[in-house]
Amino acid sequence: MAVLGAGMHPWGKWGRGFVEYGTVAAREALADAGLDWRQVDSIVGADTVRGGYPGYVAGATFAKALGWQGARVASVYAACASGAQAVDAARAQILSGLADVVLVVGADAAPKGFFRPAGGDRPDDPDWLRFRVLGATNPTYFGLYARRRMAVHGDTVEDFAQVKVKNAAMGALNPNARYRKRVTAEEVAASAVVADPLRLLDICATSDGAAALVLSGMEFARRHGAVDPVRIRAVSTVTPRYPDTVLDLPDIATDSAGSTVAAGPVADTFRASIARAAYEEAGIGPEDLSFAEVYDLSTALELQWYEDLGLCGEGEAAKLLREGTTALGGHIPVNVSGGLASFGEAVPAQAIAQVCELTWQLRGTAGDRQVAGARVGVTANQGLFGHGSAVIAVR
Secondary structure: OEEEEEEEEEEEOOOOOHHHHHHHHHHHHHHHHOOOHHHOOEEEEEOOOOOHHHHOOHHHHHHHHHOOOOOEEEEEOOHHHHHHHHHHHHHHHHHOOOOOEEEEEEEEEOOOOOOOOOOOOOOOOHHHHHHHOOOOOHHHHHHHHHHHHHHHHOOOHHHHHHHHHHHHHHHOOOOOOOOOOOOOHHHHHHOOEEEOOEEHHHEOOEOEEEEEEEEEOHHHHHHOOOOOOEEEEEEEOOOOOOOOOOOOOOOOOOOOOOOOOOOOOOOOOHHHHHHHHHHHHHOOOHHHOOEEEEOOOEHHHHHHHHHHOOOOOOOOHHHHHHOOOOOOOOOOOEOOOOHHHHHOEOHHHHHHHHHHHHHHHHHOOOHHHOOOOOOEEEEEEEEOOOEEEEEEEEO
């Protein structure tokens, strides 16, 4: 599957509606692809639950904003993995022959501050339970994960701060990033403690923003004149397996007691299984990667992804960081876009934004943050309730 176009509305706090942001990103992607909206066969929208009723039907909402033209439509929701689910839905339509060209759009207008639980009592909702019963807000979870890495692997708060320093340096080079200022480790250490040991600059913000992709089959791409487009080689959307011995909130069950699933030993954790499925589908391994875009909700969680992607062995992530391996110019740069550290969360858009960065890097058009000789890139994140998310793109 070819990526013909990529577009983005810059991240920030703009005070306008998510539809406006998504429409800007969609038009950018269409212009980048050299296509008119009327040439699009299908549109897949990644939903935003904070957008009111239109947010739950994002596909049709964006189709209306661009101008009704009869396109096939779908809307998907998988929290932070919504964008990858949307890409996967688009790919299914293209590979099945239902559509030649699909527009994928995600946008959000996030509330101020950290995300809060939705109102009402929902005792069968794992997200409600972790907020209301465990008291585990997002920063609490990030802090617990950081403490685990410190206890098990010996990571330090200084290591976490260096993740922010690295990502801020790359975000400063990205015109779409919300935060375009370099920071020092001393500035991270001086920021307010949010969830010990993590400080304010260790945790990503909530943002407004949007991203869009124009995808097609290879035959259409060639007819359109795209001789050597960026190609999506794999999309992983796997779920966890029991027993899940490393908890990923909001899910707090660890075994299959009472279910029909046999609980046997598993080869890897949920996050590691996301990457493994993508590698297997693409026919590559971590040694083939040129760079990676990962889901750095916190600085400590970025380090965890190094290991889950197979960039290093268990417990070796901080060493990889200290050696400069994951910085721009290193052997495997991670979050050359600046990551969520520089963008913040615009939930339905962020997995799409990761693929936009893969596209620009693989085209060689990423400017000052360009990874030299980039040929293979991977994205990784996860959504609520066991939504795995990874995309591999090649050139």
